[in-house]
Amino acid sequence: MEIRREQLLIDPEKCTGCGRCLMACAMQHCGSVNPSLARIKILPLPSHEIHVPVICMACEDAPCIKVCPMNARLRQANKTVVTNADVCIGCRACVYICPVGAPAIIPYTCQTMTCDLCEGDPAGLWCVTACDEGALTISKSDRLTSDKTRARARLARLDTKPV
Amino acid sequence: MKIVIIGNGIAGNKVAFSLRERDKQSDICILSAEAYPEYDPCSLPYFLGGEVARKDLFRKKSVDYQQHGIELLPSNKAVSIDPDAKKVTTGQGAEIGYDKLVLAHGGDLFFPPIEGIRSEGVFNCKQLSETEKLKAHKGRRAVVIGSGAIGIEVAEALKKMGYEVFIVELLGWILPTLFDETTARRLEAALDGYGIQVFTGEKVLRIQGDPKVTAVLTDRREIPCDTVVVATGVVPGTGLAKTAGIETGRGIKVNKKMETSVPDIYACGDCVETFDACTDETAMFQLKHNAIEQAEIVARNILGENASYLGAYAFARTHFFATHAVTFGKTMRATECLLGKSELIERENGKDYLRVVLLNGRVIGGQAIGRYADAAGLLIGAMWRKDDMDRLRSNWRQLPSSGAVSFWPAISLAQLLDPNNRL
Ligand SMILES: Cc1cc2nc3c(=O)[nH]c(=O)nc-3n(C[C@H](O)[C@H](O)[C@H](O)COP(=O)(O)OP(=O)(O)OC[C@H]3O[C@@H](n4cnc5c(N)ncnc54)[C@H](O)[C@@H]3O)c2cc1C
Numbered sequence: 001m002e003i004r005r006e007q008l009l010i011d012p013e014k015c016t017g018c019g020r021c022l023m024a025c026a027m028q029h030c031g032s033v034n035p036s037l038a039r040i041k042i043l044p045l046p047s048h049e050i051h052v053p054v055i056c057m058a059c060e061d062a063p064c065i066k067v068c069p070m071n072a073r074l075r076q077a078n079k080t081v082v083t084n085a086d087v088c089i090g091c092r093a094c095v096y097i098c099p100v101g102a103p104a105i106i107p108y109t110c111q112t113m114t115c116d117l118c119e120g121d122p123a124g125l126w127c128v129t130a131c132d133e134g135a136l137t138i139s140k141s142d143r144l145t146s147d148k149t150r151a152r153a154r155l156a157r158l159d160t161k162p163v
Numbered sequence: 164m165k166i167v168i169i170g171n172g173i174a175g176n177k178v179a180f181s182l183r184e185r186d187k188q189s190d191i192c193i194l195s196a197e198a199y200p201e202y203d204p205c206s207l208p209y210f211l212g213g214e215v216a217r218k219d220l221f222r223k224k225s226v227d228y229q230q231h232g233i234e235l236l237p238s239n240k241a242v243s244i245d246p247d248a249k250k251v252t253t254g255q256g257a258e259i260g261y262d263k264l265v266l267a268h269g270g271d272l273f274f275p276p277i278e279g280i281r282s283e284g285v286f287n288c289k290q291l292s293e294t295e296k297l298k299a300h301k302g303r304r305a306v307v308i309g310s311g312a313i314g315i316e317v318a319e320a321l322k323k324m325g326y327e328v329f330i331v332e333l334l335g336w337i338l339p340t341l342f343d344e345t346t347a348r349r350l351e352a353a354l355d356g357y358g359i360q361v362f363t364g365e366k367v368l369r370i371q372g373d374p375k376v377t378a379v380l381t382d383r384r385e386i387p388c389d390t391v392v393v394a395t396g397v398v399p400g401t402g403l404a405k406t407a408g409i410e411t412g413r414g415i416k417v418n419k420k421m422e423t424s425v426p427d428i429y430a431c432g433d434c435v436e437t438f439d440a441c442t443d444e445t446a447m448f449q450l451k452h453n454a455i456e457q458a459e460i461v462a463r464n465i466l467g468e469n470a471s472y473l474g475a476y477a478f479a480r481t482h483f484f485a486t487h488a489v490t491f492g493k494t495m496r497a498t499e500c501l502l503g504k505s506e507l508i509e510r511e512n513g514k515d516y517l518r519v520v521l522l523n524g525r526v527i528g529g530q531a532i533g534r535y536a537d538a539a540g541l542l543i544g545a546m547w548r549k550d551d552m553d554r555l556r557s558n559w560r561q562l563p564s565s566g567a568v569s570f571w572p573a574i575s576l577a578q579l580l581d582p583n584n585r586l
């Protein structure tokens with residue numbers, strides 16, 4: 001059974017890399033338009049003339065929760081996984097195990113931060129509003145997230161062998 | 164049904180609380196050698212170094228056990244198991260009957276046979292009580308014996324506490340099981356830059372001083388010190404299992420359902436010998452994520468689900484001061500004895516370094532320092548899926564940008580592996 005939840009979907013073909021979502025994100029969470037405080041990273045892939053907004057997908061079986069030595073990665077009520085800044089020591093295990101390297105580093109504290117879907121904000125998701133290109137949308141369906149792909153890869157392999 | 168769990172660590176708690184989530188009826192009892200609710204050993208070095216408070220070590224509070232109807236018997240070490248009578252005897256002499264038994268008592272610190280290793284001033288960082296003794300100790304010069312992940316973390320913590328710190332490693336380079344020499348030498352240089360001196364390829368012969376430590380004598384030098392930390396590795400605990408006639412190898416042997424050779428006895432966590440998810444080789448990685456995943460399999464099987472373990476995986480990061488590194492899968496050295504065409508891809512940019520190990524065109528391991536490490540997850544994904552890197556390297560430029568939402572990790576990965584690409 002799948003847990004139905006909201007998820008932020010990205011479309012690298014539409015993203016122009018303008019960075020407005022970064023500023024909106026930083027503004028919502030830190031009250032500052034400093035893009036280095038955003039929980040979104042924009043990865044340019046010039047060979048294909050695309051930009052990828054990299055965002056935490058809150059995997060169902062999130063590996064970052066299991067590898068964090070401080071147990072700082074916490075699942076919230078809205079199913080997002082966020083870093084508890086009271087205990088994060090900035091070791092980056094969560095960045096390295098993440099299938100897309102989503103956790104961003106707060107430059108001042110070296111701690112990590114990830115998307116919380118603007119939890120509790122009646123204005124909705126600031127990045128979605130900020131993106132004029134429609135590269136960021138919110139979906140309530142349960143599309144494949146990378147961890148499922150990974151679990152499947154592991155299973156597919158096992159299927160080929162006697163257990 | 165009565166389920167008894169031996170060990171109140173990461174694995175034991177995961178079994179107990181996962182069971183309770185879906186089974187409100189059974190009696191669940193945890194036997195603990197230690198006096199506290201569940202804490203995380205991974206956090207201990209950061210507690211030692213003063214980065215986090217003592218309360219932040221704990222994953223559970225005493226009331227959590229009560230609220231979930233889980234009986235915790237602290238300071239009750241299990242000493243033997245009688246599988247015919249289905250009961251466990253504790254150090255206190257109590258006998259506890261079980262229907263299902265779970266061995267989750269972790270590993271034991273390996274003490275090398277060095278003269279003076281039990282002297283005053285010799286510590287370890289395996290458990291909270293030991294770490295607290297070290298934290299309370301007032302010393303100025305410390306020698307850390309062993310340079311595994313824990314040894315390095317302890318060295319950093321001691322440095323932060325104001326100690327002058329030396330590391331002695333028997334093998335040729337630091338973090339010898341996790342990193343290849345090239346990567347390790349860079350990390351060694353970084354440690355040196357932070358004022359932590361490393362002596363590799365050196366054997367500790369004796370810890371001098373009676374009763375208090377005064378020096379560590381190696382085959383190359385004498386290092387005067389008032390503090391010694393033993394960080395020479397953790398070995399799976401097998402003694403208890405042997406009392407029940409359970410089959411053991413280097414650790415407790417289990418099948419894919421995490422059952423031991425004796426009916427109704429399961430095992431998980433640092434005490435087991437299991438297999439590598441990617442290579443099928445025998446694995447004892449003794450890492451937290453593996454303990455958690457194994458414990459979940461135990462819980463599901465006790466609940467009658469018939470769940471199969473997918474295997475353990477090697478993933479570790481090391482970080483000290485501003486240096487960050489990661490390793491996953493197999494090292495190049497561990498690959499040398501494998502059949503097939505192995506290939507090494509290296510990239511460097513100042514202090515940033517990447518090495519990816521391919522076998523027959525598939526990623527089987529990697530190590531990275533600095534910025535390259537941020538892409539570790541992409542490489543780990545490729546390793547899991549057994550992506551064909553030769554094909555990717557030849558066709559990535561032709562991948563269409565339509566559908567980039569699913570292609571971009573491949574493009575990003577190909578760029579990372581392409582030496583002509585400036586990154
Ligand atoms: C300092 C340190 C740093 C670490 N850092 C990392 C890291 O960064 N990343 C990572 O993945 N892993 C790390 N690890 C390893 C990780 O902590 C272990 O893999 C994990 O704790 C294993 O869980 P476990 O439940 O099997 O064993 P443990 O957590 O060790 O729990 C076993 C418990 O059983 C108890 N016990 C033992 N014998 C008995 C008995 N006879 N009767 C009753 N109770 C008994 C012990 O007291 C202990 O509480 C670290 C370990 C240490 C010591």
Ligand code: SF4
Nearest residue numbers: 068088089091092094
């Ligand atoms: S960086 Fe922080 S949240 Fe991420 S794994 Fe390390 S301690 Fe946990």
